[in-house]
Amino acid sequence: MSLPKGYTIRRLQPSDYSKGVLKTLESLTTVGSISEPDFHKLVSHWNTVKDISGKYNIYNPLVILDESEVIVATGMIFIEEKIIHGLGLVGHIEDISVLSSQQGKKLGKFLIDELTRIGKEYGCYKIILDCDRKNVGFYEKCGYHEAGVEMQIRF
Amino acid sequence: MSLPKGYTIRRLQPSDYSKGVLKTLESLTTVGSISEPDFHKLVSHWNTVKDISGKYNIYNPLVILDESEVIVATGMIFIEEKIIHGLGLVGHIEDISVLSSQQGKKLGKFLIDELTRIGKEYGCYKIILDCDRKNVGFYEKCGYHEAGVEMQIRF
Ligand SMILES: CC(=O)N[C@@H]1[C@@H](O)[C@H](O)[C@@H](COP(=O)(O)O)O[C@@H]1O
Ligand SMILES: CC(=O)N[C@@H]1[C@@H](O)[C@H](O)[C@@H](COP(=O)(O)O)O[C@@H]1O
Numbered sequence: 104m105s106l107p108k109g110y111t112i113r114r115l116q117p118s119d120y121s122k123g124v125l126k127t128l129e130s131l132t133t134v135g136s137i138s139e140p141d142f143h144k145l146v147s148h149w150n151t152v153k154d155i156s157g158k159y160n161i162y163n164p165l166v167i168l169d170e171s172e173v174i175v176a177t178g179m180i181f182i183e184e185k186i187i188h189g190l191g192l193v194g195h196i197e198d199i200s201v202l203s204s205q206q207g208k209k210l211g212k213f214l215i216d217e218l219t220r221i222g223k224e225y226g227c228y229k230i231i232l233d234c235d236r237k238n239v240g241f242y243e244k245c246g247y248h249e250a251g252v253e254m255q256i257r258f
Numbered sequence: 259m260s261l262p263k264g265y266t267i268r269r270l271q272p273s274d275y276s277k278g279v280l281k282t283l284e285s286l287t288t289v290g291s292i293s294e295p296d297f298h299k300l301v302s303h304w305n306t307v308k309d310i311s312g313k314y315n316i317y318n319p320l321v322i323l324d325e326s327e328v329i330v331a332t333g334m335i336f337i338e339e340k341i342i343h344g345l346g347l348v349g350h351i352e353d354i355s356v357l358s359s360q361q362g363k364k365l366g367k368f369l370i371d372e373l374t375r376i377g378k379e380y381g382c383y384k385i386i387l388d389c390d391r392k393n394v395g396f397y398e399k400c401g402y403h404e405a406g407v408e409m410q411i412r413f
Contacts, residue, residue, distance in 0.1 A: 141345060186297070223413055
């Protein structure tokens, strides 16, 4: 599988504010108003959070850009360092969003495959994600299967 | 609600290896063999992983000890720093285990209440957790409700 001609995928950068990442996230949920300096600070912070070896990033946010360098899809995997499973690692896939005008190009599948590859390379014993029941079929096509119930409390 | 007489709750410490935490985790899942130095290193590392302000811990592991200072329950909340919801925070509750010989003392409920309080104080807009269908009722008593489906891939 490959990206449409001219499209690229890479790590989200602190300087990406004006490239449309917030608009892309709005197709997932509420984003709210975020200033450019605050965005820059968060994404820079993500680049400093390392695993126990000090070498690898805990936050791994990816973006897909179209041929005019606009961000049209995004998603991340962050790595949790646990005690169980012999100090095992669990990858959490979060905040997957694809601009609705870009649906049908398999960008979501490409993104999940890349994030899954990152988690596997990292040595995670499993990768998990939470989704709406209506998206189960999509994640099954990406190799995932139902494992449990997501519970939440909101404030 | 309170703990049984003589029981205490506090943050897990790097020096807690010999207090029974691994045995308690075995009532949840596979723990594997973990050496004392490796345990010490991981829990010390958890103490160094901070949020964007540099002030607050991302990993917040708690333990409940009985009157003889043995760990009989454990669980953690870690905090994910997101872009969505105005640079919102999400708490993830993980690795809840109560020694089976200690069931019926409401230690699980006490633990979840404490972890929920930590996530709320932190300013999380929500706290999530994944569980087996058979534990939904327990988490409902703790104020949680069903939100979605947990999907996973294992390696
Ligand atoms: C696989 C995936 O992308 N799951 C996302 C999750 O990462 C995101 O944080 C949440 C936002 O919803 P909220 O606005 O209700 O918190 O939606 C979905 O569950
Ligand atoms: C709320 C809670 O405690 N959920 C736990 C989760 O934190 C833990 O990581 C997992 C281990 O199962 P595993 O050994 O299959 O990864 O079990 C449960 O889902």
